[in-house]
Amino acid sequence: MKEELKYIGNRIIEFRHELTLEIENYEQESYVSSINQSDLTREQIREWRSYFFQLLGESLFENYEEVKEKVTNWANEIGEKAVDKGIPLNETIATMGYYRTLIWKTFDKELQENQFAAITVLDVNKFINPLLDQVIFQFSQIYIRHNNEAYEKAQDKLTQLSVPVVPIADRVAVLPVIGELDPERAQLIMEKSLEKSSKYQLQYLLIDISGVPEIDATLAHFLFQVSHSLELVGVDTTLTGIRPEIARSVVERGVDFTQVKTRANLKQALNEIGISVEKA
Structure with a gap:
């Protein structure tokens, strides 16, 4: 079982650059438009995504808690950048589903030939899905905090206008x-x-x-x-x-x-x- 997980993890890492490029085929037009309107470059985004694929691969055979901490740090960094560049929350979160889709797409042949035991597939999901959920949670918290701060600033401006000494x-x-x-x-x-x-x-x-x-x-x-x-x-x-x-x-x-x-x-x-x- 461990050998199969390590094999899958290493394959994800090995093909992380190809997977990163393929995500772009799934991007919605609104997301692409948001990216184009920001000063983010495709090279930056690909680098961030490639690293995340690497972490997902490592989660299958490295110390899981350490990988989870790295994922959380990654999510905080990327979430802050997304907010700063004005990329909507729903579009940022939508990309998370593509990672899972593309990971299993990499193993289409093995899956069709039943080379993986059903328990292996379940175990892979057991490791990877919580990390994707963690990223979505971190993104959500960042956007909530940002919106609260924006609301408080707006309220402060309104207060100044309503009580102008x-x-x-x-x-x-x-x-x-x-x-x-x-x-x-x-x-x-x-x-x-x-x-x-x-x-x-x-x-x-x-x-x-x-x-x-x-x-x-x-x-x-x-x-x-x-x-x-x-x-x-x-x-x-x-x-x-x-x-x-x-x-x-x-x-x-x-x-x-x-x-x-x-x-x-x-x-x-x-x-x-x-x-x-x-x-x-």
Whole structure:
């Protein structure tokens, strides 16, 4: 049994270059297009594939755990390169099935003549299939991690856009709030206001709500919390941009804004702290 496995393993290694070239006959057009659009060369890809065929061959007669570790390292390296070059996950994984197909194609004659015992075929699959599965798993993990990182970066950019604390003078910044405020965004404004105030060492923060469509008691309470929190860290906070219709609605609802410093508009608030809008 061991001799048959070693024979098969050595044959795979011996014909690894031919097998590598033959994989290209199975490649889908979309995969070829992805490769062509990257700066990967065919020589690089053939070298990587040839080495993987060698590892698959070695798995049949060398120390299996050591070979498995090499396969994992190979998968991590190739997976990272595929992600970096923008090759889709499904196309990268699809190539894994070709290895198994081509390995057995190499032994068509032996199989047709029943030169291998059925148990030998099962044993070969028992060694090779888990390695192919391991590669697919590693590829998947790499793509998942990459997608998570991309999502987090996108969320961070969205956060910066949704809570834009904009410095306009030394120790003075404006935070324009636009659109409706839900609890999650309100909490985000609280956190980012404190974070940016510390980063820019602010003395004044002007929160402009002219772009907020409606103010209720919950939002008023939130604005008071933001103002109070900033005051605790030494930041003078002024609320600007309460439109006439919003002011009327606030009064009708009995919302108390006496705990928050307010001004009609940014120009008025800036003039009060010594910044002339006309000269800016």
